[in-house]
């Protein structure tokens with residue numbers, strides 16, 4: 596049984612990940628306003644305080660991170676910065692600080708998304724941020740010591756999220772959250788590192 600810190604356990608992805616991993620492991624959950632602990636990924640001190648409170652873990656899983664969706668022709672640098680500060684730097688921050696609380700052989704699993712490979716209208720911030728997180732995972736994996744691993748999961752639109760975001764992804768076939776959760780299981784329980792587990796079709 597592993598001790599796993601899961602950020603975003605109440606979200607569409609996080610709930611399914613919690614259901615699967617929680618059946619076999621000890622979960623400690625965190626979110627801005629939900630979970631066992633409060634944390635804002637966009638805030639250094641908040642992430643450091645979370646890790647201090649939780650102590651040593653075997654895995655860190657992030658199923659959280661916000662981006663700005665909106666037309667390129669109206670986008671401001673300030674709006675673009677939302678994704679940089681939250682989903683990109685928030686997850687990078689979690690990994691940079693989190694590596695030091697991982698037990699030997701532990702893992703970090705971050706979340707990206709299909710927009711990095713298959714762009715949608717209004718999704719340029721998501722495309723850039725997801726690609727940057729994936730680049731970080733590739734680069735970080737070869738430097739992590741002590742048998743530590745890092746991967747990303749890139750889901751397409753979840754079936755459970757189609758009411759909320761379906762209009763942004765016309766004609767895109769959705770995947771059930773339970774299937775997306777398997778990629779997180781693969782990252783946490785399997786041997787691979789430096790991978791992007793794409794869950795499309």
Ligand SMILES: NC(=O)c1ccc[n+]([C@@H]2O[C@H](COP(=O)([O-])OP(=O)(O)OC[C@H]3O[C@@H](n4cnc5c(N)ncnc54)[C@H](OP(=O)(O)O)[C@@H]3O)[C@@H](O)[C@H]2O)c1
Nearest residue numbers: 603605606607608626627628629635636659660708753756
């Ligand atoms: N849903 C999809 O179809 C889909 C597809 C591809 C990629 N993704 C990506 O997957 C990630 C999760 O998506 P989701 O749809 O599951 O989101 P969601 O349903 O909105 O849930 C987000 C979860 O993360 C927590 N959270 C959000 N911002 C946070 C922050 N700054 N610090 C700490 N916790 C935070 C939320 O809890 P609190 O509100 O309590 O903070 C909640 O538990 C996002 O990065 C999204 O881009 C989603």
